[in-house]
Amino acid sequence: xxxxxxxxxxxxNSDDNWxxxxxxxxxxxxxxxxxxxxxxxxxxxxxxxxxxxxxPRIKVFAWLLLVDRLNTRVMLRRRKRRNFNIQSGVACVLLxxxxxxxxxxxxxxFAARCWQKLQIHWDLLLDIHARxxxxxxxxxxxxxxxxxxxxx
Numbered sequence: 382x383x384x385x386x387x388x389x390x391x392x393x394n395s396d397d398n399w400x401x402x403x404x405x406x407x408x409x410x411x412x413x414x415x416x417x418x419x420x421x422x423x424x425x426x427x428x429x430x431x432x433x434x435x436x437p438r439i440k441v442f443a444w445l446l447l448v449d450r451l452n453t454r455v456m457l458r459r460r461k462r463r464n465f466n467i468q469s470g471v472a473c474v475l476l477x478x479x480x481x482x483x484x485x486x487x488x489x490x491f492a493a494r495c496w497q498k499l500q501i502h503w504d505l506l507l508d509i510h511a512r513x514x515x516x517x518x519x520x521x522x523x524x525x526x527x528x529x530x531x532x533x
Contacts, residue, residue, distance in 0.1 A: 402416060403416065424510040425514060426509075426514065427444070429513075429517075429526045430444060430447065430526065432526075433526040433527050433530060434524075435530045439530050440530070442533075443529075443530045446486065446509075446533060447509060451482055453480050453481050453485060454480040482509070483505075486533055487503050488505060496532070499532055501525075501528070501529070501532075502516065502519065503516055504516075516529075517529075
């Protein structure tokens with residue numbers, strides 16, 4: 382550390398000069414944001430979602446689906462809020478299995494029949510983002526995201 386400090390010129394009669402990492406003294410929240418998130422890449426499904434031709438409320442619903450924030454029974458139980466009156470058990474009415482996003486939208490027999498009618502086949506071993514991209518590539522439809530979003 383001492384060697385590093387010794388390389389800095391000391392000028393006793395000069396004022397301190399502060400600069401940010403981006404090279405100048407001008408602060409900008411946009412520059413801070415870009416610096417903080419420049420290395421993070423969002424899944425491609427988000428750009429496909431926001432570029433789709435669906436109504437904004439469908440896009441917001443799908444965004445909640447993709448970030449696992451829909452109020453399924455599993456999510457409500459996870460929150461553990463005092464004002465939620467969740468019945469014991471988190472079972473799907475049809476199959477008596479756990480009611481989470483994966484089950485409700487992909488694995489439930491009712492959902493599977495709906496997707497089958499639309500000729501969309503899901504690889505349930507993949508995470509939701511990879512699953513959507515895989516099904517989109519298999520369908521070869523330019524409007525696949527719109528079909529998926531409206532059906533969901």
